[in-house]
Amino acid sequence: MSPDVEAVAGARRWLAGRARWRWWEIAFWLAAAASFVLLPSRHLILAEIAILGLFALSLDLLLGYVGIVSLGHAAFFGVGAYAAGLMAKHVGGEPLLGFAVAVFAAATVGLATSFLVLRGADLTRLMVTLGVAMLLGEAANQWSSLTGGADGLQGMTVAPLLGLFEFDLFGRTAYGYALVVLFLCFLIARRIVNSPYGLSLRAIRDNPLRAAALGIAVDRRIVGVYTLAAAMAGAAGALLAQTTAFVSLDVFDFNRSADVLLVLVIGGAGYLYGGLIGAVFFKIAADLLSAQTPQYWHFWIGLILVVLVLAGRDRLGERLSALARRARLTGGAP
Amino acid sequence: MLTILFDGVAYGMVLFVLACGLSVTLGLMNFVNLAHGAFAMAGGYVAVTLVNRHDAPFLLTLPLAFLVPAAIGLVLERTLYRHLYTRSHLDQVLFSIGLVFMSVAAVDYVMGSQQQIIRLPGWLQGRIDIAGVGVGRYRAFVILICAALAVTLQVVLARTRFGAQLRAAVDDARVARGLGVEVSRIFALTFAVGSGLAGLGGALGAEILGLDPHFPLKFMIYFLIVVTVGGVSSITGPFLAALLLGIADVAGKYYVPGAGGFVIYTVMIALLILRPHGLFARAR
Numbered sequence: 001m002s003p004d005v006e007a008v009a010g011a012r013r014w015l016a017g018r019a020r021w022r023w024w025e026i027a028f029w030l031a032a033a034a035s036f037v038l039l040p041s042r043h044l045i046l047a048e049i050a051i052l053g054l055f056a057l058s059l060d061l062l063l064g065y066v067g068i069v070s071l072g073h074a075a076f077f078g079v080g081a082y083a084a085g086l087m088a089k090h091v092g093g094e095p096l097l098g099f100a101v102a103v104f105a106a107a108t109v110g111l112a113t114s115f116l117v118l119r120g121a122d123l124t125r126l127m128v129t130l131g132v133a134m135l136l137g138e139a140a141n142q143w144s145s146l147t148g149g150a151d152g153l154q155g156m157t158v159a160p161l162l163g164l165f166e167f168d169l170f171g172r173t174a175y176g177y178a179l180v181v182l183f184l185c186f187l188i189a190r191r192i193v194n195s196p197y198g199l200s201l202r203a204i205r206d207n208p209l210r211a212a213a214l215g216i217a218v219d220r221r222i223v224g225v226y227t228l229a230a231a232m233a234g235a236a237g238a239l240l241a242q243t244t245a246f247v248s249l250d251v252f253d254f255n256r257s258a259d260v261l262l263v264l265v266i267g268g269a270g271y272l273y274g275g276l277i278g279a280v281f282f283k284i285a286a287d288l289l290s291a292q293t294p295q296y297w298h299f300w301i302g303l304i305l306v307v308l309v310l311a312g313r314d315r316l317g318e319r320l321s322a323l324a325r326r327a328r329l330t331g332g333a334p
Numbered sequence: 335m336l337t338i339l340f341d342g343v344a345y346g347m348v349l350f351v352l353a354c355g356l357s358v359t360l361g362l363m364n365f366v367n368l369a370h371g372a373f374a375m376a377g378g379y380v381a382v383t384l385v386n387r388h389d390a391p392f393l394l395t396l397p398l399a400f401l402v403p404a405a406i407g408l409v410l411e412r413t414l415y416r417h418l419y420t421r422s423h424l425d426q427v428l429f430s431i432g433l434v435f436m437s438v439a440a441v442d443y444v445m446g447s448q449q450q451i452i453r454l455p456g457w458l459q460g461r462i463d464i465a466g467v468g469v470g471r472y473r474a475f476v477i478l479i480c481a482a483l484a485v486t487l488q489v490v491l492a493r494t495r496f497g498a499q500l501r502a503a504v505d506d507a508r509v510a511r512g513l514g515v516e517v518s519r520i521f522a523l524t525f526a527v528g529s530g531l532a533g534l535g536g537a538l539g540a541e542i543l544g545l546d547p548h549f550p551l552k553f554m555i556y557f558l559i560v561v562t563v564g565g566v567s568s569i570t571g572p573f574l575a576a577l578l579l580g581i582a583d584v585a586g587k588y589y590v591p592g593a594g595g596f597v598i599y600t601v602m603i604a605l606l607i608l609r610p611h612g613l614f615a616r617a618r
Contacts, residue, residue: 069424116607122423123366124606127558131606134555135599142596254551258431265428295447299439305432309425310417 011196019194028273029183036175043171049283050178051239054185056263056275058232063261064270065193066225067205068117071126071257072133073233075113078251080106080234082140082147085247088156095161095177099238106234107227109136114226118219130254137252152248156241167243174243181239182276185232189272192228201225255298262305337469338588339581344473346580347480348542350573352535352553353560354487355528357572360561363504363521365419366426369433370532370557371550373403375441377533378545382450392455399537400530407529411522419521434550442547450545476538483531488569500524559602 035046055077062068083105087098116128140147147153160166165173192198203211204218212218241247250256259282267278285304289297356370377399384390384398410433418426458472491497502510503517511517536545543553559579564572579598586597 063424069427071427116603119607123360123562126366126423126427127555127562128603128606130555130558131599131603135596135603138596138599254554258435261428261431296439296443298435299443302432302435302437302439305428305435306414309421309429309432310414 015194015196015199019190025273028276032179032183036179040170040172043175045283045287047171047175047178047243049279050175050182051236051243052260052263052283053276053279054178054182054239055233055236055260056267056279057182057186057189057272058229058236058275059260059264060269060272060275061189061193061225061229061232063264064272064274065198065201065205066222068222068226069122069126070117070129071254071261072129072131073229073260074252074254074256075129075133075136076106076110076230076233077237077240077256077260078133078136078140079109079230080237081241081247081251082153082237083234084238084241085153085156086146088158088242088245089153093157095158095242098158098242099181099235102238102241103231103235106237107231110227110230110234111223114223114230117226118222130257133252133254133257137249140252141249147247147249150249152246154246156245156247158242158245167245171243178239178243181235185235186272186276189232193272197221259301262301265308266304338585340469341473342581342584343577344470344476344580345542345584346577347477347484348535348539349556349560349580350535350576351480351483352532352539353557353576354484354569354572355525355531356557357561357564357569358500358524358528360558361565361572363419363524365415366423367415367430368427368554369430369437369550370528371553372434372437373407373529374532374536374539374553375437375545375547375549376403376406376536377530378536378540378549379441379445379450380533381537382452382540382545383445386450386453392452392458396534396537400534403533403536404526404530408522408526411525415525416518416522434554437550438547445547447547450540452540452545454541472541476542479538483534484569484573491569496520496523555599555602559598563602563605 035042039046055073058076059070059073062070062073080102083102084098087101088095091098113132116132117125141149144150158167161173161177165176167173193201200211200216201221203214203216204221208218237251240251263278263282264275265278266281267274267276286297286301289300293299352374353370355373356367359365359367359370380402381392381395381399384395385392414429418429454472458475460471462469462471462474491500499510499515500520502513503515503520507517536549539545543549556579560572560576563579564575582601583598590597
């Protein structure tokens, strides 16, 4: 074998090794499936967690794999939510069709705005993404004949899923639906980041100049992954709209963009599970804190952020994995 | 027409005072401080509380509206911000968003969520006619103060030893340190003054911009626009940017209320794409 072929085969093996399912990944999804059966009284909050997890997963593709800091990811969430809501109100209540339209709408907006994040450093991107979200929020606010403005979009009727499962008060269908969508999106994301394409994304994150010098089409990759992330965020928005049968202006809120960033940072960016784990922690913490101090729970969220950053969020992850390694080493010895 | 222009100028002046501190931390020290508005809010609440609850004279509260946020800024800089200068922008963003959330919730808890209305003294209320143009007295007062501040700042930065040291520290902190400039002390002082100015702006602007616990979030984007559009090479850039923004916003709200924030955000995005280094700056 010539060295080239050998190298390619080696790279393939390496990627295949990374793509192999670990035991804890299987356990994670089994636990998620088990929660559907075992915690019927918690379906409503579980559905929220799944939706938030999907939203954070979409941001992880941007932040964790290409290194784009976005302060306006709620823009796509909002587009998806409003698209699904408008479909349900004006066209028909079939959830899957509405979902597809919402994803398509969010992807279109993502594609259109992706060209804005190609230029400039972190700060410019921050402000451009923030500006896009504000712009769309303002649009939804002003165009009240279509969106209902500040009152929110009312009068959505969502038909039973697949004509079989009606969306009930206890969130049973909602959670099942959200969980399945989350899992499918996760599979797509996982397949992508463990492909050569995903590897090139990481190269861009680590050093865009060097990546470009290696012949990676940096701009095209960014446009592609930005669109994908927008589509997934739109999917999350559509899920929220369909499971709650209501959309209001707060889908575009700055707080939503900031919260999802926090969710991802709690769980850790760049390995796909971060957003999901972060969503579980965030929702449970928010639930507990807002039960204690209903109006002021954002104070504690802020405190968590500050402490997390000062303690060093990278080091936290490293310390944990170092601990895990040590546990494995000492556990292996008699 | 001229009245609108005048109101716009007053609005822009307040924005400048609010944002000029940020133009140093963000523009010069390259620290993304989204919590800048929290200092402004602190100043605003200091003034409102003193005037409305303790009947302090309005003029006397202004120095306090400067000093209290400056002190808070100094303490936070020494204890927290200092460690983050060298961190990634993401860390800085997360940290300062955390501060914003905390300040919003804390102010909401202590002061309540309602809009605060400052009681202005009688001689600042009403309008006067200058050459047939109706001019709000308070707005004229604000313009005078802010213009004086802008000139002072420009002189301090351009002419004094401190200004020279600051510019040196920003241009190349290592070399400046090597030349005996106490960089960290300068940064701390600058941060404090910037926070104080924000507080002063918050107090002056309580009447014009409004003041409630969500102030830091509502105006964050305005501050950022002033700084990024104005560029960082001088104090003139942010000053002009703030004036433009103020006039455009007031005129836009008056003539085309439906367009709301569209114009501002669109112009900002376009400018950021076309002139990433600011409207008046040359690329460094």
